[in-house]
Amino acid sequence: MEKGASDPDPSRQRNGFVGVLYGEFTDTLNDRLRYSVSLTESALSIQRISSSPGRTRMVFNLTDCVGCRAYRGPDAVDVGAYFTAYFYPFKRRWMSAGVSRQRVEQCFRVALVQDPLVNLREAERWAQAIRDASGLQAPRRDGVVYTELRRPCRAMILVNPSSGRGQALQLFNSHIEGMLTEASVPYKLVITEHQNHARELVRKADLSQWDALVIMSGDGLLFEVINGLMDREDWQEAIQTPLGILPGGSGNALAASVHHYSQLPPAWNEELLLSCGFILCKGLVGSLDLVSVRLASRQRLFSFLSLAWGFVADVDIESEKYRHVGAIRFLMGTLVRLASLRVYKGRLAYLPVKGASEPPKGSTRANPPPPTPQRPSLCSSLPCRLAPNASPKPDSRHSANSNHGAITNSSINAVNSKAASPADSLLPGLDRPVPEGWTVVREEDFVLVLAIYQSHLAEDLWTAPGAAADDGVIHLFYVTAGISRPALLRLFLAMEKGAHLACDCPHLVYQRVRALRLEPSSLQGMITVDGEMVEYGPVEAQVHPGLARLICG
Incomplete structure (x- = not known):
């Protein structure tokens, strides 16, 4: 007969969870296999009861537990009840040094008495205790309020x-x-x-x-x-x-x-x-930070990921023809675009984060003139991504990522007509000069401009390793003309490990900013917001820290 016990010590209680449960249960498939099971606030420990030495003991961290359920068996004659806990611990990948989560379930039969309802109540007690404890043990990042x-x-x-x-x-x-x-x-x-x-x-x-x-x-x-x-x-x-x-x-x-x-x-x-x-x-x-993006047509969009012009936007949109191959489409698009590298002319201005590095060469403060400008250290932490998620071409099958051409007034309702929507207090408006305190990059030839607010631009592009979902920062990267094709390719390859800033490329500039304005001079080009193509022309954006909420760990 199984045993069940609990330790009612109040010092072990937290948020209504009793610190320790102990019981002896049988295997669900073999009644002769018995286990002693103990539950603490952090782990479920299972040990096989056997007369032989070297008894096997397993410990499952409740951080890895997603749930537990109690239930009756399928056989009406069975007076026992059952509870099953579901874990997703990290295990070594086969033929790899990495780790990944793999599903493990632990199931036990409860048969304290001949009354099936009593047994079910005991199974439910264990299931509830495991659920409560695993909820308290959700993985958390230090310094983050959840x-x-x-x-x-x-x-x-x-x-x-x-x-x-x-x-x-x-x-x-x-x-x-x-x-x-x-x-x-x-x-x-x-x-x-x-x-x-x-x-x-x-x-x-x-x-x-x-x-x-x-x-x-x-x-x-x-x-x-x-x-x-x-x-x-x-x-x-x-x-x-x-x-x-x-x-x-x-x-x-x-x-x-x-x-x-x-x-x-x-x-x-x-x-x-x-x-x-x-x-x-x-x-x-x-x-989750959101970025308000204002277009020349007075449309206002809200972005959670990126704003791109030049090489990144070109690869994103032009690689649609390779969508059937999955994520490798971006690599294919990158190689095609490298073969005929384009240069775009335009102006860039931004409001740097207070205390950020001095502006790069070729930049000026809006008012007054700056001291001798210096490039930001390329060893500072926080890179970018250069192959965002894209949008299908107009004749492609339905996709929620699909633009079917640039986003227009007919397809998007402008939010800026709502007086109650969050005010873009940092943006002067595209018809006015940027305020004092902004950095202005003089008329420049760009290969790409990328503003990103998350760590990754794709699964394998670790663009801003130091970024957080709620850091209140736009991570701005741009690459100026003159970079060679091999050097640009090296940047992308380094980005897979977040090492592109360490390449010390003289054409790559990185800044942490609160707001920015982009004014293309080239007559043709593409601008994307979160991988979606928007109307081509002047655009400005500012971050709204913590505006949304994200399920994260």
Whole structure:
């Protein structure tokens, strides 16, 4: 007969959880195999009871636990009850020095008495205790203030079936659906059907029904969702809805960034998906900066990832023809664009973060003239990414990342007409000169300009290693004309490990800024916001720290 006991010592209690439970249970498949099981605030320890020496003991960290459930057996004659805990610990990758999360479940049979209801209550007691303890042990970054999702969390999950290689729905069914069931996360699955479907949906949705909005796609679908939330009359409350990301596209920049913020080793493909699914199930919520982007047509967009002009935007849009190959499309697009490198003429101005390095050569302060300008140290930490998630060409199949050409007034409602929306207090307006304190880069020939606010621009492009989702900073990079094709390629290759600033390339400039203005002089070119092509012309942007909320770890 199984034993069950608890330690009622108040000093062991935290948030209603009793510090220690102990019990003896049998294996679910073999009643002759017995285990002693103990639960503390940090771990579930399992030891096989045997007369032979060298008894096997397993310890599972509750940080790796997503849930636990109790249930009756399928056989009505069975008086026993069961509880199963689900863990996703790190294990060594096969033939690799890296680690990734792998699913492990531990199931036990409870048969204290011949009364099935008594046994079920005991199984439920253990399941609840494990759930409570694992919630307290969610992985947290030092110095970051988190809130927790409501339990059970009601999630609306939006999936773009055409993103990436068209496998997002299949990946959800094979990797995420079961994990959400294990974590007792009820959800509604919404399949997007056309461009701006997600935007229209969240703009009209009754958000009181949902504790989180989760996006499984590339970065373009989240762009739609954020701008749909900001379109609402109740945008201040709506934008506080926690946002989750599951990688299902080509670039997956935010998913890679969220994984990176969890202080985990790099992951790609299904390993990255499993990591983001785990983070979603743990349910910690932090702040997310948004950047307000104003275009010449007076449209106002809200961006969570990047603003790009030149090489990066060209690769992003032109690589659409290679979408069927997945993330490697960016490498192919990079090689094609390197073969015929373009140079763009324009002006750049920015408001540096207070205490940031002096402006680079060729730059001036708006007023008064600067002291002798110096390049920022290229060894300072915080790089950029150069192959964002892209948008399909106009005749491509539906994708929520799809532009179907540049975003226009007809496809996007301008938010700036709302007096209540957050004020861009740092932006003077495109028809006015930049204020005192801004740095102005004189008329220059650029190969690229990239403003990024997350650590990654793609799964394998670690652009700003020191960035955080809520650091209140736009990480601005630009490359001037004169750089050779091999040197530019070396920068991209170094970016895979976040080492491109250490290349000491004289044509690469990096600044940490609060706001910026870009004024292209070249008649032709492309500008992208979060990988989506927008109208070509003057643009200015400023960061709004912590405006949104992100499910992270």
